[in-house]
Amino acid sequence: ILTLDRDERKMSLGIKQLSQDPWTDITSKYPVGSKHTGIVRNFTNFGIFVELEEGIDGLVYISDLSWTKKIKHPSEFVNVGDKLDVVVLELDVEGRKLSLGHKQTTENPWDKHEAAYGVGTVHSGTIAEIVDKGATVDFGDDVVAFIPARHLEKEDGKKLKKGESAEFKVIEFNKEFKRVVASHTAIFREEEEKNVKAVESASSNNAPASTLGDNNDILAELKAKMEKGEK
Structure with a gap:
């Protein structure tokens, strides 16, 4: 019994109050940085809700699903009911909010890419697509480099076309934005x-x-x- 009004002959009851509030010891059960396995319960356009236990849900933003894949909607990555490994990123006890991440359960491959594809390194590749203001080359390891138009010029003065293979020198590397810019002309x-x-x-x-x-x-x-x- 939660409230009792004798004059109106009314009372309000509660069921959840029969068990302990799961948020009572939330900081000890789900501290920031801890890893857990939850169940995908719902999608939104910006992420997914993962249930860690009954009464405890956390949000995984779409940007925290994968280090390398560009995901437009969570349904491209998981299904409702799937189990998902997550890491607690933020915990707001007063607001009863949990911010979770999935990609943080694995090592960031761009930490290794920084050494392998740093500025000055040379790689072989094939022009994959001609895009606005340049072209793209797939170096493998989920690394797609952008080649500005003026850096597509070959030694004979002509420009590389789609499907042509050549060597490219990395002239810009940005781990935060996962951006690699390379040049054939620099070779x-x-x-x-x-x-x-x-x-x-x-x-x-x-x-x-x-x-x-x-x-x-x-x-x-x-x-x-x-x-x-x-x-």
């Missing part, structure tokens, strides 16, 4: 810069006048080629 442009430095070094030595003239011609030709490519 041969770097070689041209080395050739220019080699010719300049040779020209600075006490070389015969005829050799010096030849070197200057080569240097001028290389610089003109590089300037044309940059434009």
Whole structure:
């Protein structure tokens, strides 16, 4: 019996009060960072509700389902009734809210990608798609790199097309946004810069006048080629 009104001859009753409130010892049972297995109970457009026990539900935002997959709706990832491993990310006792994450139960692969696909590393790949302002290349390991249009240029002045394979140099890596930007043009442009430095070094030595003239011609030709490519 919760309330009793003798004048109105009314009373209100409760069933849940017969058992202990599961939120009473929530901080000891589900501390932040702890891992648990729950059951998927419901979907929303922004995540899923997972029941850890009767009376204790937590929300897994769609961004916390996978490290690598781009999920538009939770139904693409799990079904209602499925068991799901989760980690407690946040706990609001007063608001009776639990924030859970599924991807946090596994290691972030982008921690390893940072070393394997860091700036300056070179990889072989095939142009997968031509997109707005550039193209994409699948390097494997769920790493898809973006190639800006001007970095698709080949040594002959033409641009790489869909299906063409080549080497690419990573020029930007962002683990937080899972973004890799690479360049094919940088591969041969770097070689041209080395050739220019080699010719300049040779020209600075006490070389015969005829050799010096030849070197200057080569240097001028290389610089003109590089300037044309940059434009």
